[in-house]
Amino acid sequence: MKGDGSGVETANVKMAMNPFCEIAVEEAIRLKEAGKATEVVAVTLGAAANQDILRTALAMGADRAILVETTEEAQPLGIAKTLKALAARESPGLIILGKQAIDGDNNQTGQMLAALLGWPQGTFASKVAIGDGRVDVTREIDGGLETVSLRLPAVVTTDLRLNEPRYVKLPSIMQARKKPLETLKPADLGVDLAPRFRVLKVEEPAARKGGKKVASVQELVDKLRNERKVI
Amino acid sequence: MSVLVVAEHDNASLKAATLPVVTAARQLGGGISVLIAGRNCGGAAAAAAKIAGIDKVLVADADHYEHALAEELAPLIARESAGATHVLAPATTFGKNVLPRAAALLDVAQISDVVKIISTDTFVRPIYAGNALATVQSSDKIKVLTIRTTGFDAAPADGGSAPTGKIEPTPAAAVSTFVGQELTKSERPELTTARIIISGGRGLGSKENFKLVETIADKLGAAVGASRAAVDAGYVPNDYQVGQTGKIVAPELYIAIGISGAIQHLAGMKDSKVIVAINKDGEAPIFEIADYGLVADLFQALPELSAALDQK
Numbered sequence: 082m083k084g085d086g087s088g089v090e091t092a093n094v095k096m097a098m099n100p101f102c103e104i105a106v107e108e109a110i111r112l113k114e115a116g117k118a119t120e121v122v123a124v125t126l127g128a129a130a131n132q133d134i135l136r137t138a139l140a141m142g143a144d145r146a147i148l149v150e151t152t153e154e155a156q157p158l159g160i161a162k163t164l165k166a167l168a169a170r171e172s173p174g175l176i177i178l179g180k181q182a183i184d185g186d187n188n189q190t191g192q193m194l195a196a197l198l199g200w201p202q203g204t205f206a207s208k209v210a211i212g213d214g215r216v217d218v219t220r221e222i223d224g225g226l227e228t229v230s231l232r233l234p235a236v237v238t239t240d241l242r243l244n245e246p247r248y249v250k251l252p253s254i255m256q257a258r259k260k261p262l263e264t265l266k267p268a269d270l271g272v273d274l275a276p277r278f279r280v281l282k283v284e285e286p287a288a289r290k291g292g293k294k295v296a297s298v299q300e301l302v303d304k305l306r307n308e309r310k311v312i
Numbered sequence: 313m314s315v316l317v318v319a320e321h322d323n324a325s326l327k328a329a330t331l332p333v334v335t336a337a338r339q340l341g342g343g344i345s346v347l348i349a350g351r352n353c354g355g356a357a358a359a360a361a362k363i364a365g366i367d368k369v370l371v372a373d374a375d376h377y378e379h380a381l382a383e384e385l386a387p388l389i390a391r392e393s394a395g396a397t398h399v400l401a402p403a404t405t406f407g408k409n410v411l412p413r414a415a416a417l418l419d420v421a422q423i424s425d426v427v428k429i430i431s432t433d434t435f436v437r438p439i440y441a442g443n444a445l446a447t448v449q450s451s452d453k454i455k456v457l458t459i460r461t462t463g464f465d466a467a468p469a470d471g472g473s474a475p476t477g478k479i480e481p482t483p484a485a486a487v488s489t490f491v492g493q494e495l496t497k498s499e500r501p502e503l504t505t506a507r508i509i510i511s512g513g514r515g516l517g518s519k520e521n522f523k524l525v526e527t528i529a530d531k532l533g534a535a536v537g538a539s540r541a542a543v544d545a546g547y548v549p550n551d552y553q554v555g556q557t558g559k560i561v562a563p564e565l566y567i568a569i570g571i572s573g574a575i576q577h578l579a580g581m582k583d584s585k586v587i588v589a590i591n592k593d594g595e596a597p598i599f600e601i602a603d604y605g606l607v608a609d610l611f612q613a614l615p616e617l618s619a620a621l622d623q624k
Contacts, residue, residue: 082444089444101557157412158421181557186439187424189412192382196416201383201488204409207550217491221550222405223504223559228491229381241540241557242550277421278450281434286445289582291601298616301588301606309586309603311565312508312532312621 086282089184098134101179103141104239107246108209109177110142117211120144122171126155126163132262139257140249146262151274157185159274161193166270168198173234175216180205180238191238201231205240313342313432316393317366318385318401318411321348321356323378326363328505329402331466334363336459337400338467339429343367346474347392349385349481351378357476364471374481379490380406386413387482393418393454397432403458403560404504411458420452425560427463441556441579461504462562462583496549498536503554506535508565511554511581514541515570515591515610522547524614525569531621537561537581539571555580570610573598590614 083090098106112118123138125131126149135146149163168176181188195202203209203218207226210217211233219228221240267274295301305312315337320327330346337344344365348357349372357371370392376384393399393414401407403425415422427445428436434449435457503509510532512525522542529536537559538552554561556579566584571577573589573596581587582601589602592609599605606613 089440156421158416158419161416183556184440186441186556187422188408189415189422189424192409192412193416193422195382196386196413199487201485202409202413204382205405220405220409222493223551225493225495225549225551227493230489230491232487240550242544277452278423278448281447281449283439283444283446286438286442289587289601291587291603292599292605293603294599294605294607298606298608298613298620301604302617302620304604305565305586305588309565311586 082283082285086284088280088283096130096134098137099179099182101181101183101239101241103246104241104243105177105179106138106141106143107244108239111244112175112209112211113142118175122147122173124149124164124167126151126160128152135262136254136257137249139260139262140253141247142253143260145260148262148264149267149270150264151267153274154276155274156276156278157187157189158193158277159272160190161197163267163270163272163274164190164194165197166272175211175233175235175237177237177239180240191236195236198234198236200235202236202238203229203231204238206237207240207242209237209243313340314396315340315342315344315398315400316389316396317344317346318389318399318407319346319348319356319360320402320404320406321350321353321359323350323353324355326356326359327404328466328502329404329461330360331363331469332461332464333400333402333459334366334467335464336426336429336457337398338365340398340432342397345370347372347389349377349388350380351375353377359469361474361476362470362472363474364468366472366474368474369476370479371476372479372481374484376484376486377481380410381488381490382410382413383485383488384482385410386417387485389414390417391482392479396454399454399456401458403460407458411456415456418454418456420454420456421450422456422458423448423450424458425460426457427460438579441575442582443575443579460560462560496551500529501533501535503535503537503552503559503561506561506563508532508534508567509537509554509561509563509581509584510534510567510569511537511539511571512542512547512569513539513571514545516542516547519547524610528614528618528621531618534567539574539577568598568602569614571598572596573601
């Protein structure tokens with residue numbers, strides 16, 4: 082936490098790819114390996130340092146990468162607009178994203194992108210099956226699993242159990258350095274990243290006072306029954 | 313001020329997650345309309361009309377709304393939001409799927425997982441798996457919010473008699489179809505509304521051993537949850553998962569069995585009123601937040617607990 086309560090300290094913190102996005106990259110590469118896709122393009126939006134993240138995607142097996150470089154902190158709607166502009170340039174048959182970033186925990190960008198493109202969406206995917214002009218997506222929902230069939234092109238967001246991303250080996254990292262990585266500016270895409278909300282403060286939640294131990298099951302049941310009256 | 317609440321329902325009945333959203337809507341002030349979009353959804357609409365404190369129920373009944381597909385619901389929500397200042401839905405997989413799509417159609421941001429309303433444009437939401445709370449101020453003309461249901465008390469499901477009006481369905485988008493569902497069938501309470509939850513982790517070791525947890529759940533009338541590790545290992549289905557990316561729960565009593573307490577799990581349960589942890593590793597981080605920790609082998613402790621619950 083920053084001392085002035087304005088946010089979380091990220092200076093000098095080594096950034097890694099968001100775990101849900103790693104799953105998205107892995108799924109795209111598997112589709113290519115299965116002959117269902119011809120090319121995998123990894124894209125992201127952010128500071129120049131994000132080239133490292135894209136190099137990881139290239140080392141995993143993506144064919145090329147695009148960084149939309151900005152030092153502004155983009156919000157989900159702005160990111161979705163950027164991705165829409167990239168989709169217009171690249172005409173992908175399928176866009177796969179992580180369902181949420183584990184810092185902002187927003188869980189919005191894929192849904193917003195699908196809306197802006199007018200494409201169907203398969204969110205929180207645990208299984209993706211490409212068919213003829215359609216994709217069947219099994220989704221993790223509150224009550225269990227649900228399968229939807231989407232017309233292609235479509236947007237998919239990944240849940241945890243879609244796949245296990247591969248480990249990147251050293252030769253792949255060397256190879257990835259030679260793969261194309263293009264850098265664009267939001268202005269090149271004509272995208273408006275103006276923020277729609279601002280963070281007034283960031284604070285730590287009230288700490289929980291735990292740490293008490295009981296010696297036996299009998300003591301535990303006694304506390305729950307007679308002291309806390311919860312059972 | 314005019315608030316549109318997008319209700320979660322299964323056509324026949326209203327989901328409990330809708331009720332805390334109404335409470336959040338009432339804190340904003342102004343008129344509250346509850347939108348029921350479904351197929352043959354008269355049951356859900358009738359239940360919505362009884363919620364205390366709402367002003368009207370809008371019912372859109374059409375074949376293409378039957379399975380709450382985001383492609384069909386989002387245009388309807390966007391249309392009905394035109395005159396609203398706020399649009400709210402629960403931060404469940406239903407709301408998380410549908411509402412950002414509607415927000416993008418309206419060209420406005422969404423504020424996800426709101427746990428507190430400060431004013432009509434300022435809200436508190438957890439970030440970093442609940443390790444920080446951000447206060448955010450929206451500058452959009454329509455504020456689109458998903459509401460974390462554990463952050464607000466449920467509005468009374470009875471006592472109201474709001475008028476119900478049919479609204480014209482939006483045309484079918486017809487770009488997606490519902491294929492099927494595999495819902496976990498259980499006689500036990502739902503995780504997100506249960507008064508008591510007992511969750512198991514990797515320490516259980518197998519699907520069979522999870523029965524030890526289920527036995528105790530049934531004696532307590534509790535719901536059964538799990539850590540990600542237990543779900544990944546295949547001990548229980550995905551919808552049991554409690555945590556940052558699973559379900560967020562805050563019951564009266566949460567009992568964690570064989571769960572070490574990764575921050576992603578704690579993010580989903582640390583607002584529970586009373587937390588109990590049973591784990592053989594006395595150093596497990598779960599003990600730091602537990603009100604009552606028992607360092608014990610769960611294969612001895614659970615049968616003992618089961619027997620102790622039988623003695624009144």
